Amino acid sequence: MNIAPNSHSRTRKRLMAAAASVAIAGAIGFGAVATGTAPVLAEAVRVEAPQV
Known part of the structure; x- marks a missing residue:
């Protein structure tokens, strides 16, 4: 069985x-x-209100 040298390199990569x-x-x-939380996949919320 002849295996090309690049074959091992590609497989290793x-x-x-x-x-x-x-x-x-x-x-x-x-x-x-560890933190007791899971990643949250939520949409961003935009609040349009005057800041006091």
Whole structure:
């Protein structure tokens, strides 16, 4: 079996990218659990009232 040298490099880069994304997602999840809050997906609210 002949495997091109670039094949290992591409596979390794993809695995590293996948591991990094899993680590980031895990850190976000751990932060939400540690603070007792979950990320909120809400629309911005605009208040039009004079400031006193």
